[in-house]
Amino acid sequence: MSGHRVPTVAVVGSVNLDIVVTLDRVPARGETVFGTDYSEAHGGKGANQAIGAGRRVPTALIAAVGTDTAGGAALKHLADRRVTVKHVTQQPVPTGRAFITVTPDGENAITVLPLANSLLTADTVTTALDDIRPAAVLAQRETPDETVHAAAEWCRDHGARFILNASPIAPVSQFLLTIADPLIVNEEEALGILKITADDQVPLKRVAAQLGSLTASAILTAGSDGAYVVQAGTVTRVPATRVDPVDTTGAGDEFAGTLAAELAQRTPLIEAAIQAGEASAALIQVPRDDR
Template identity: 40%
Template sequence: MSGIVVVGSANIDQVFRVERIPSPGETVLSHGLSTALGGKGQNQAVAAARAGAETTFIGAVGTDSFGEMVRAGLSKDSIGVSQLRTSAKPTGTALIAVDGTGENTIIVEPGANSDLTALTSADAAVISAASALVMQLEIPLDTVVEAARIAQAVGTRVILNAAPIDELPQALLDTLDVLIVNEHEAAELARDNGLAPELDGLGQRLLALVPMVIVTLGSQGASLHRVGADEVVVPAHRVTAVDATGAGDTFCGAFAAGVVEGMREDDALRFAVAAASISVESHGAVPSIPLRDAIETRAKESAL
């Protein structure tokens, strides 16, 4: 087994720069609009590839120009696209508002992503040959469960970034090796499963569901929780954030790349935090994802 396969969404992001995120019923003027590659699946695949992992992407795009942009972008990062299917629906699109502090709000139209169903025998073969399967929740949940079962059956490590958060069926939880969530997602998952949602000790409580939990903490870094081991907390790097779009996805892809490479999980966590810290310093999702050399440099700086 080798490399990473990402089963997930591929979008085109339409990013509006605003002074502040509008409140309900409020209109604000944008002072800039950009179009870039995005979608949690595509982001994580690019992050894994740029972090040094051999990566294949399983997803769906439309026949439109946005679909062509996705194919070209993935190929540019040497990501395998043999299993990228074409849908009659338009390529997924995200409308993103980013304020002056780098915070954002996102609305996603799934489009072709909703047609990523009924994995083929070729899809199964790619998943089975990988060292790790990375998924999110911007595609049909049944497909996520199906892919996870295929991976579990052959010993491929299953990593789920449970975002956007949804109620996770037991059939999916039973397949997971690693669950990655932010604090909000962790609290929602705890409530859904009858666990106390308070933030203190939340990562440890989620170990009742899966053997390893990572909670991303935004500007505070990330914490790692494993059954039978002490909590590991890696603080965030001090940076000037301009756009948090895709930072969590950068973290997920970099962590998966580190684990597949053979890093200890603690070291993969530090590697991922370093990658995410670089991504918030630039605008856009895919455009802000760093290359391996930059991640290593940032990680070494934090160790000094």
């Protein structure tokens, strides 16, 4: 990166209304179970990551919401948490939705309907980045592929750092792998990129090393096992902070957002990963309603 930019992050990503159902246990296939609680919350990987980054540095979100009540509420929620929403467009469709089930041990399962998120365009992303001129850009896979590629191309052309959280699972082009610094994935996403099956039982450190051979740097997050950071061919394990989780929803997003904020301030990658892990651990000890 060149010049002396104010440390700023731009997040290109999704905004959702999360519909959360608490269950005693996850139903088996074809089974019906009763929920024990219901709530609605602001979410979307892009919004969550922007809030996480915004706790540390000035952060802007590039996204699309609907003209419905959920869209307006999402904009206020983001602005109240110091995220710049100038480049969040409102579209004449519903705001994205995510349906989340949470069990007492804090584990969750998520189904996402993109809706307004699918209307974010590459031109919108490029124009926004020209205006923001961030030091680092963070993207995930809940918006159209062309928006992620537009973000990567802008970073390549302007000397900014491109951080890709390749989640949810989707094919990742060679171009994105070449530009990403780092690529952030969990174990399942890593195995998908490398075309390795779980039955192969490849040790996580070796999986991380293989990821590192594809991109400038990579971080493999592994839950309670911590994270594996790969740069210059060296794999470093960052242990997880031990906590009793209340709700793990958004843990990965908090990690990615914090990491982007630290990297925008030129924090070394391993130290940035340590900070991100601690932030993620702190988040999952807090009930959704209190975040």
